[in-house]
Amino acid sequence: MTVQKTRAKLVDVARQLFAKKGVEDTTMNDIAVASRKGRRTLYTYFKSKEQIYMAVVESELEMLSDRLKEAAGKTMSPDKKILELIMTHLDTIKMVVYRNGTLRASFFRDIWRVEAVRKHFDLNEIVLFRRILEEGKMQGYFDIDNVDITADILHYCIKGIEVPYIRGQIGEDLDDETGWRYVAKIVYGALGCTKKNL
Numbered sequence: 001m002t003v004q005k006t007r008a009k010l011v012d013v014a015r016q017l018f019a020k021k022g023v024e025d026t027t028m029n030d031i032a033v034a035s036r037k038g039r040r041t042l043y044t045y046f047k048s049k050e051q052i053y054m055a056v057v058e059s060e061l062e063m064l065s066d067r068l069k070e071a072a073g074k075t076m077s078p079d080k081k082i083l084e085l086i087m088t089h090l091d092t093i094k095m096v097v098y099r100n101g102t103l104r105a106s107f108f109r110d111i112w113r114v115e116a117v118r119k120h121f122d123l124n125e126i127v128l129f130r131r132i133l134e135e136g137k138m139q140g141y142f143d144i145d146n147v148d149i150t151a152d153i154l155h156y157c158i159k160g161i162e163v164p165y166i167r168g169q170i171g172e173d174l175d176d177e178t179g180w181r182y183v184a185k186i187v188y189g190a191l192g193c194t195k196k197n198l
Contacts, residue, residue: 007045008059010035015056019100023053054117060096061121067092072128078136079193082154083184085128089158094166126155136191143192150191 013035017026028049032042046052071088074081129151136142144150164170171179 006037006041007055010037010042010045011052011055011059014052015059015100018053018056023049028052057114057117060100061118064089064092064096065121065124068125068128072132078132078139078141079188079191081132082129082136082191083180083187085132086158086183086187087180089125090162090165093162097166122155122159126151129154133191141191141193154187154190 010031014026014031017030017034021030026049028042028046029039031049031052032039035042046055067088068085071084072081074084076084130147133142133144133147133151133154137144137147161170171182174182
């Protein structure tokens with residue numbers, strides 16, 4: 001097994017154990033046994049449980065990043081694409097949190113640790129927003145003065161509603177279609193979209 005595959009296997013096994021037992025109740029020995037690797041092998045790749053936990057968070061963010069790039073690469077108008085990116089971001093974050101069970105509590109409790117790992121992901125997402133906003137501005141879909149500032153604000157607004165979205169606290173009595181119609185109205189209003197372009 002290559003070095004990269006071994007590392008990826010260790011990270012996936014750790015993620016599954018963290019999801020089942022929680023980070024605190026999972027030991028390095030648990031990870032070594034479940035991955036059928038010796039402790040020596042595990043410690044070759046990760047010096048501590050903290051290090052492997054952060055690698056788990058990084059791998060989940062990479063998956064999210066891949067999905068966002070895929071959404072940004074779709075052939076559609078910039079107004080539709082910006083909504084697609086927002087939906088993909090929120091739905092993927094929700095899926096990641098739910099598939100990780102008990103890890104969810106650690107994720108919310110250790111939000112500042114997660115933030116440190118997330119910086120790179122955030123910058124990449126802002127670049128995607130800028131690209132779509134620039135495209136939309138040039139094609140007359142968006143009436144915005146400063147693409148960079150708008151991309152930053154849009155990114156942080158989406159990031160700010162992640163937790164309530166995951167917990168189902170936003171529009172809990174609305175069906176998805178109605179909920180996203182409200183999102184579209186707010187986003188399009190903020191981006192200065194005109195009726196003729198929608």
